[in-house]
Amino acid sequence: MTTPVLAPASDAPGEATAGTGPLADAQAQLAAAVRTLGYETGLHALLSRPRREMTVSIPLRRDDGSVEVLTGHRVQHNFSRGPAKGGLRFSPAVDLDEVRALAMWMTWKCALLDVPYGGAKGGITIDPRRYSRGELERVTRRYTSEILPIIGPERDIPAPDIGTDEQTMAWMMDTYSVSVGYTVPGVVTGKPVSVGGSLGRSAATSRGVVHIALAALAHRGIAPAGATAAVQGFGKVGAGAALFLAEAGVEVVAVSDQYGAVHRAGGLDVPALAQHVAATGSVVGFAGADPLPAERLLGLEVDLLVPAAVEGVLHAGNAAEVAASVVVEGANGPTTGAADEILAANGVLVVPDILANAGGVIVSYFEWVQSNQAYWWSAAEVDARLETRMLAAWGKVLEVAAERGLSLREAATVTAVQRVADAHLTRGLYP
Numbered sequence: 256m257t258t259p260v261l262a263p264a265s266d267a268p269g270e271a272t273a274g275t276g277p278l279a280d281a282q283a284q285l286a287a288a289v290r291t292l293g294y295e296t297g298l299h300a301l302l303s304r305p306r307r308e309m310t311v312s313i314p315l316r317r318d319d320g321s322v323e324v325l326t327g328h329r330v331q332h333n334f335s336r337g338p339a340k341g342g343l344r345f346s347p348a349v350d351l352d353e354v355r356a357l358a359m360w361m362t363w364k365c366a367l368l369d370v371p372y373g374g375a376k377g378g379i380t381i382d383p384r385r386y387s388r389g390e391l392e393r394v395t396r397r398y399t400s401e402i403l404p405i406i407g408p409e410r411d412i413p414a415p416d417i418g419t420d421e422q423t424m425a426w427m428m429d430t431y432s433v434s435v436g437y438t439v440p441g442v443v444t445g446k447p448v449s450v451g452g453s454l455g456r457s458a459a460t461s462r463g464v465v466h467i468a469l470a471a472l473a474h475r476g477i478a479p480a481g482a483t484a485a486v487q488g489f490g491k492v493g494a495g496a497a498l499f500l501a502e503a504g505v506e507v508v509a510v511s512d513q514y515g516a517v518h519r520a521g522g523l524d525v526p527a528l529a530q531h532v533a534a535t536g537s538v539v540g541f542a543g544a545d546p547l548p549a550e551r552l553l554g555l556e557v558d559l560l561v562p563a564a565v566e567g568v569l570h571a572g573n574a575a576e577v578a579a580s581v582v583v584e585g586a587n588g589p590t591t592g593a594a595d596e597i598l599a600a601n602g603v604l605v606v607p608d609i610l611a612n613a614g615g616v617i618v619s620y621f622e623w624v625q626s627n628q629a630y631w632w633s634a635a636e637v638d639a640r641l642e643t644r645m646l647a648a649w650g651k652v653l654e655v656a657a658e659r660g661l662s663l664r665e666a667a668t669v670t671a672v673q674r675v676a677d678a679h680l681t682r683g684l685y686p
């Protein structure tokens with residue numbers, strides 16, 4: 256269905272979102288897509304605002320007997336194409352605007368990859384490293400109880416993000432299930448395989464990043480053998496991306512985490528580095544590499560740069576230093592609008608987050624399908640279907656970019672926004 260071309264959207268809500276930060280970036284990306292699509296202001300307003308958001312207080316009795324009250328959010332940006340879907344983040348940097356931005360990006364990601372979901376995100380303002388396992392379990396269970404009225408396998412399905420993992424999802428699933436009185440594996444994804452998770456989910460985001468990275472390198476005429484890469488972040492996404500890149504023949508010469516960076520010309524031994532991180536909690540001190548000032552990683556002379564940590568790391572102050580030919584966004588929102596312009600002017604190909612890191616939500620969708628049907632697929636089947644979907648979306652984004660003369664981010668956002676708008680208009684939700 257074609258959406259109507261109506262009044263210009265220049266004064267639409269979100270167009271003039273002041274300030275900086277992930278929400279301003281997300282709103283600016285939407286506003287650009289709305290301009291390209293020629294949508295009217297009302298439709299822009301509908302797409303720019305969350306459909307539903309919930310902020311909760313989470314009282315926690317700490318192990319020492321004291322009581323703290325934490326703050327958590329769940330934002331459902333859109334559910335015109337299906338239940339809301341998106342991760343849960345535990346980080347001291349979490350605030351409502353960040354969660355709103357991440358929820359909006361989930362809407363576009365799910366639409367772009369054509370999985371039948373809207374977008375959501377959750378977050379708790381907490382530094383998980385400062386809390387015991389028992390404390391984190393109590394926080395997770397109380398947060399789940401508080402947001403229980405708005406989640407469920409047909410409403411909103413959380414998954415892991417920064418600072419959360421399979422265990423967090425198992426606690427959420429158990430809390431929800433105990434409350435409704437029967438086991439509901441489809442209420443979360445990214446849970447352990449032993450309680451209904453999918454084979455291949457834990458590696459899916461990284462695998463997807465690497466499928467796209469190899470396609471983008473090929474697009475630039477760069478073969479994986481002998482190509483070089485730097486990866487920022489060595490968590491669930493970055494560590495797997497580094498490993499799969501190395502397996503594909505790419506020399507991963509540098510990686511970083513919150514504590515610092517390490518470098519080795521000729522390529523790091525990524526499995527050995529992963530063992531070092533498992534033993535020490537950081538890439539710093541790895542004997543098989545030299546220390547590198549963390550801020551230098553983004554400017555290394557490499558073919559491929561994979562930011563896989565947090566938002567806003569490529570900005571007006573450092574984008575001109577990027578020497579990579581290709582940036583593949585493993586993280587959500589790592590590139591600010593100002594950095595996007597500088598990178599484009601310098602000929603750097605940026606593959607946007609809503610395409611590059613979509614492997615996680617694709618296999619989350621497969622997990623949800625399997626959980627709901629109680630019928631399990633092989634790892635090979637999961638991986639093959641993931642690759643097919645990632646490469647189909649890559650092809651679609653290239654096609655739209657060429658047809659419309661857009662950057663890959665603009666093409667991806669336009670494609671996704673159009674699908675979401677079409678769902679609204681077809682359903683008649685738009686008054």
Ligand SMILES: NC(=O)C1=CN([C@@H]2O[C@H](COP(=O)(O)OP(=O)(O)OC[C@H]3O[C@@H](n4cnc5c(N)ncnc54)[C@H](OP(=O)(O)O)[C@@H]3O)[C@@H](O)[C@H]2O)C=CC1
Binds near residue numbers: 489615
């Ligand atoms: N997990 C998933 O399935 C998906 C995640 N994403 C996105 O990928 C990104 C990473 O998520 P994920 O890997 O799950 O999170 P994790 O918590 O597993 O890992 C985050 C990593 O980023 C590092 N980090 C944090 N801040 C910085 C910094 N300033 N410089 C360098 N490294 C830093 C952390 O360091 P340290 O280890 O020292 O804490 C850690 O290595 C996020 O943007 C997330 O939204 C996107 C799609 C799916």
Ligand SMILES: O=C(O)CCC(=O)C(=O)O
Binds near residue numbers: 343444445
């Ligand atoms: O797997 C999911 O449902 C969502 C993962 C996520 O939070 C993301 O893609 O940013």
